[in-house]
Amino acid sequence: MNYSELANVLTQNNLKVTPQRVAVLEALMSLKDHPNADAIKEFVHKNHPNLAVGTIYNILETFCEKKIIRKVKTDRDFMRYDIEMHRHxxxxxxxxxxxxxxxxxxxxxxxxxxxxxxxxxxxxxxxxxxxxxxxxxxxxxxxxxx
Amino acid sequence: MNYSELANVLTQNNLKVTPQRVAVLEALMSLKDHPNADAIKEFVHKNHPNLAVGTIYNILETFCEKKIIRKVKTDRDFMRYDIEMHRHxxxxxxxxxxxxxxxxxxxxxxxxxxxxxxxxxxxxxxxxxxxxxxxxxxxxxxxxxx
DNA sequence: TACTAAATAGGAATAATTCTTATATGAGAA
DNA sequence: TTCTCATATAAGAATTATTCCTATTTAGTA
Known part of the structure; x- marks a missing residue:
């Protein structure tokens, strides 16, 4: 998925298109195994080293509200995220x-x-x-x- | 369940019988709705006001290892515990x-x-x-x- | 271009859980 | 019963994922 396709996802959900949101969306699509916030941070920091962790949490929460992603919980201590929204x-x-x-x-x-x-x-x-x-x-x- | 019955549960799982473990076990059996560590602390503190929170976490972890209880997570932020081990x-x-x-x-x-x-x-x-x-x-x- | 509501950066604050260490104790052995 | 020792606990410090706060920046619109 290229930039404009990612941006489209945001627009379709009535979200402003920001580089941060596009980066997090890209990370969610690239990372397998239901990443946690830290894995997402690692990924986006490659291209956006100044992207704040708080912002990542904000964006993830926003995506959850818009049902772009879903939270997944394990027995462990952190939240993980799943972008696949088809029934599974x-x-x-x-x-x-x-x-x-x-x-x-x-x-x-x-x-x-x-x-x-x-x-x-x-x-x-x-x-x-x-x-x-x-x-x-x-x-x-x-x-x-x- | 009285004291000796609770103690039996521990003995059967090769655990030393201590007042703290009995108290936490009793709390788990009394509290409905899959209590979190804090709810268990509140319960046991009625009779054991000095029982350390770290000890409660230790005991819960031990019980999990022995499969006396199970961890349950929701979208919210803390671990909750379930003593019902029948399939459900x-x-x-x-x-x-x-x-x-x-x-x-x-x-x-x-x-x-x-x-x-x-x-x-x-x-x-x-x-x-x-x-x-x-x-x-x-x-x-x-x-x-x- | 200018405006404005919304988004972000940066870092402090929060709080659930874990860790550390000295002390206490249960359970078996003598 | 008393002794012994591996184990459990108390107390509080440390950790860390997540949230909160606020000044600054920015996306979208007119």
């Missing part, structure tokens, strides 16, 4: 803290049918996310982030 | 940050069958947790914690 679930590798997106329409259909049938009293379901915990067979240390 | 999922109320346990054997069976059939390449599933996001119809402000 998460694989959590317990050994390397890698998080991978898991897409499965059949599963989604199964869940949707199930909860249409079996309602939860007094509760309106807006979203269902599966946390699938486990570990990779071909555990690849390259994936390790910490 | 979580309802997250987006309006009041209440977390409720959701038990459904039929659902568990459905998921188990599904993933037995449809394996994920190179990934060993150890656990599956549904995060069911939404809000209560009869939204009760009493449930609000923050």
């Amino acid at each position: 679930h998460h694989l959590y590798c317990e050994e390397c803290d890698y998080i991978e997106n898991y897409y499965d329409e059949e599963l989604d259909k199964l869940l949707q049918e199930y909860f249409n049938r079996k309602k939860i009293p007094n509760f309106n379901i807006k979203d269902i996310n599966l946390q699938i915990l486990g570990n990779y067979n071909d555990h690849n240390p390259i994936k390790k982030k910490y | 999922h979580h309802l997250y109320c987006e309006e009041c940050d209440y977390i409720e346990n959701y038990y459904d054997e039929e659902l568990d069976k459905l998921l188990q069958e599904y993933f037995n059939r449809k394996k994920i390449p190179n990934f060993n599933i150890k656990d599956i947790n549904l995060q069911i996001l939404g809000n209560y119809n009869d939204h009760n402000p009493i449930k609000k914690k923050y």
Whole structure:
């Protein structure tokens, strides 16, 4: 995605186009494994060494409000961010803290049918996310982030 | 659960029985809504005003290692703890940050069958947790914690 | 170009959690 | 019971992710 495409994403969400926002958006698209604020900082600092950390948090919060990204939580202490907004679930590798997106329409259909049938009293379901915990067979240390 | 029953839980997990651990265990069993460390501190301080906060974190970490409790995170900022270790999922109320346990054997069976059939390449599933996001119809402000 | 609301930089403040170290204690051994 | 020692705790300092504050800058519009 080039600059004007990134800028378009912002414009379409009624956000002013700033170099900082474009840089953070680019970082979110480039970084795999659901980066935390620090990983995003590292990435954007390559080209924008003066971009303030507080600004990154501001931008991430703004993106969340506009539903451009989503927060992902693990057992650890910091927030991580996910730019993929198509329906998906998460694989959590317990050994390397890698998080991978898991897409499965059949599963989604199964869940949707199930909860249409079996309602939860007094509760309106807006979203269902599966946390699938486990570990990779071909555990690849390259994936390790910490 | 009385003192000796609580102590038994610790003994069965090869943990020394200390008043602090018993107090934290009691707090975890008494407090609903997946307390955070602060709520546990408040509870145990009624009877053990000198119990150090660091000790509470130590104990919670020990309990996690022994699988007596489990960590749960929301979009908010602190860790919360769940003593219910029977298979269950979580309802997250987006309006009041209440977390409720959701038990459904039929659902568990459905998921188990599904993933037995449809394996994920190179990934060993150890656990599956549904995060069911939404809000209560009869939204009760009493449930609000923050 | 000028204007204005919004965004950012920079750094201080906050607060949940972790770390450190001296002291205390539970549980088994004698 | 008393002794012993590995382990647990208290107390508070340290860490650190995130938020807050405010002066300055800037994007978008007229």
